[in-house]
Amino acid sequence: MTHDPTLHAAPLTEDGAGGWVVTGHAEVCRILADHDTFSSRVSRHLAVPNGMDPPEHSRYRALIEPHFSAARMAELAPRCQAICDDLVGALAHGDAIEAMAGLADPFALRLQCAFLGWNDSRHTPLQDWIQQKNAAVASGNPQALEAVAHSFDTTIRTILAERRSRSDAFPDDITTALLHSTLDGQPLDDAVLVSILRNWTVGELGTIAASAGILLHWLATHPDLQSALRRQPEDITAANDEILRIRAPLPSNRRITTRACTLAGIDLPAGARLTLMWGAANRDASVFDAPLECRPARSPAANLLYGAGIHACPGAGMSRMALDTLIRTTLARTRHIEPARAIETQPASSPASGFALLGLHLHPLLPEKSA
Ligand code: HEM
Structure with a gap:
């Protein structure tokens, strides 16, 4: 062991x-259960709702929860399936791939953009922004961090302004719904909207990508579990939660x-x-x-894995659905996944989790024999 x-x-x-x-x-459970003694107000920056305590937290939490409803998830599921089909379909050729850049990162990015209703033109700026943020975090330079935070806020404010000025050009998606949300009869101000959208994109892209990488690596290095899940795909969600219990994303x-x-x-x-x-x-x-x-x-x-108590993750259902779809699709479209020697596998450096590089082979299904 x-x-x-x-x-x-x-x-x-x-x-x-x-x-x-x-x-x-x-001790962690005691802290999660006693928010009067253990406050989430750890930063001077606005963080909605994760950096709030009751009663303020309860009001904002009630505001965001409908965006994760079963109906919203049912709308997202086919889009998530299409993203997985597209990404896995292009990679299941048997050659060595680097699965973080090739699969886990674009999966997380495209999933979050689909959730928010942001079109493909947002992928590259968001990806670039995340790279700048990772570089700033690694440098530990407060000015660099401040600059990337400012640049992200500007991007979100641009998206909001575009939606406000051309509201008929956008569908009734989650960003539009958020823009029209009210709290005590008042529209949300931009600082609140930016904080919520920052949390749902930047906050979660890394966690989803890390989860995808950890799960793919685990299955590649545990062929018995991989075979069991190929036979019984209905066990994938429970297996994902258990793997991510051991290897926290x-x-x-x-x-x-x-x-x-x-x-x-x-x-x-x-x-x-x-x-x-x-x-x-x-x-x-x-x-x-x-x-x-x-x-x-x-x-x-x-x-x-998804916390507990009043701050328990509202995105748990969405994450489970998305990770289940990714693993189910990867197993359904391959005959075997295994580590690739030709590409180095490297753990992510702190504070990130999972892998920076992940070498894998996704071996394609064998062609069916003609009768
Ligand atoms: C595998 C993926 C994910 C994991 C492991 C995860 C885990 C967690 C955990 C442990 C917490 C509790 C934090 C605390 O108590 O301080 C949390 C909170 C939160 N998560 Fe997630 N999360 C994931 C994905 C998502 C996604 C996709 C979204 C949104 C799109 C999301 C939105 C949030 C929000 C808004 C909170 C704060 C809730 C509150 O303060 O009431 N998460 N998450």
């Missing part, structure tokens, strides 16, 4: 920069204490900064028997 240092780590440790890292499952989220409290036997003052490590909590051996073993039949109740 692979050695995992987080398996035996203390549930709460200092991060070396004045804050705390939470890795215990019980979203590394962490933050909280700040509003008052003095005790967590894992440690006294914390008001204002203590906490980083919740999803992957470590999801591999806590006191909750998950043999936590590094992929057991899709395990009860999903304790899996924190």
Whole structure:
């Protein structure tokens, strides 16, 4: 079994920069359940609704939830299928491919644009912007980060202005619906709209792409599970959730204490900064028997992949549907997936998760013999 240092780590440790890292499952659950003590208001920047606490959070959460309704997901599903058919169809030729740039990244980008109703002309600017953001994060330069944030806000404001000036030219999609949303009878101001759209694009593209890469890599390196899912594709959603429990696509989220409290036997003052490590909590051996073993039949109740409590991910249903479609299509259109030696596989560097490079072969189905 692979050695995992987080398996035996203390549930709460200092991060070396004045804050705390939470890795215990019980401690993370306690924080998620007690938003009065553990606030999500961790930044001075507006973050709707993830950086809010009740009662403000509840009002904005109610505003965004209808956009993830079953009806919206039913509209998105065939578009998601078409994206997967297109991408996988072009790659299932058996030669070595780099599956992050070739499959996982464009899958995430095209899915999010389809969800928002943004046409293909938005793909390249958004992709460029994400690369600039990754470079700025890697450089650690606050001015560079400020500049990319500003450039993204400008892009979103341009999209909003275009929609307002030519409202008849756009369909009744999610961006249009959001633009016409009201809160207490008032239209949303641009800062709120930009924050919501930033969260749904930039916030999630990386997580979806990382998830796609982790799942494809896992199946390529676990041929028994791959064969089992080819035989029983109805098990794919449970298997995806279980793989992503072990290999977290979203590394962490933050909280700040509003008052003095005790967590894992440690006294914390008001204002203590906490980083919740999803992957470590999801591999806590006191909750998950043999936590590094992929057991899709395990009860999903304790899996924190999509969080829990009032901030639990509203995009969970959409992500499950999309990742299920991607894996189902990849398995249906290939006879075997395996790692490619010719292309290096490289883990993503922190704070990203999953893979920076992923070498794979997608072996095509054999032609049917003519009678
Ligand atoms: C595999 C993909 C995804 C994973 C693993 C994931 C995971 C999570 C987690 C763990 C949280 C809780 C954060 C916290 O408690 O601080 C969260 C919140 C959130 N997620 Fe996701 N997410 C995914 C995809 C998406 C997508 C596709 C969207 C939207 C299009 C989305 C929108 C949100 C929003 C708006 C919140 C904040 C909710 C609130 O504060 O009430 N997520 N997500």
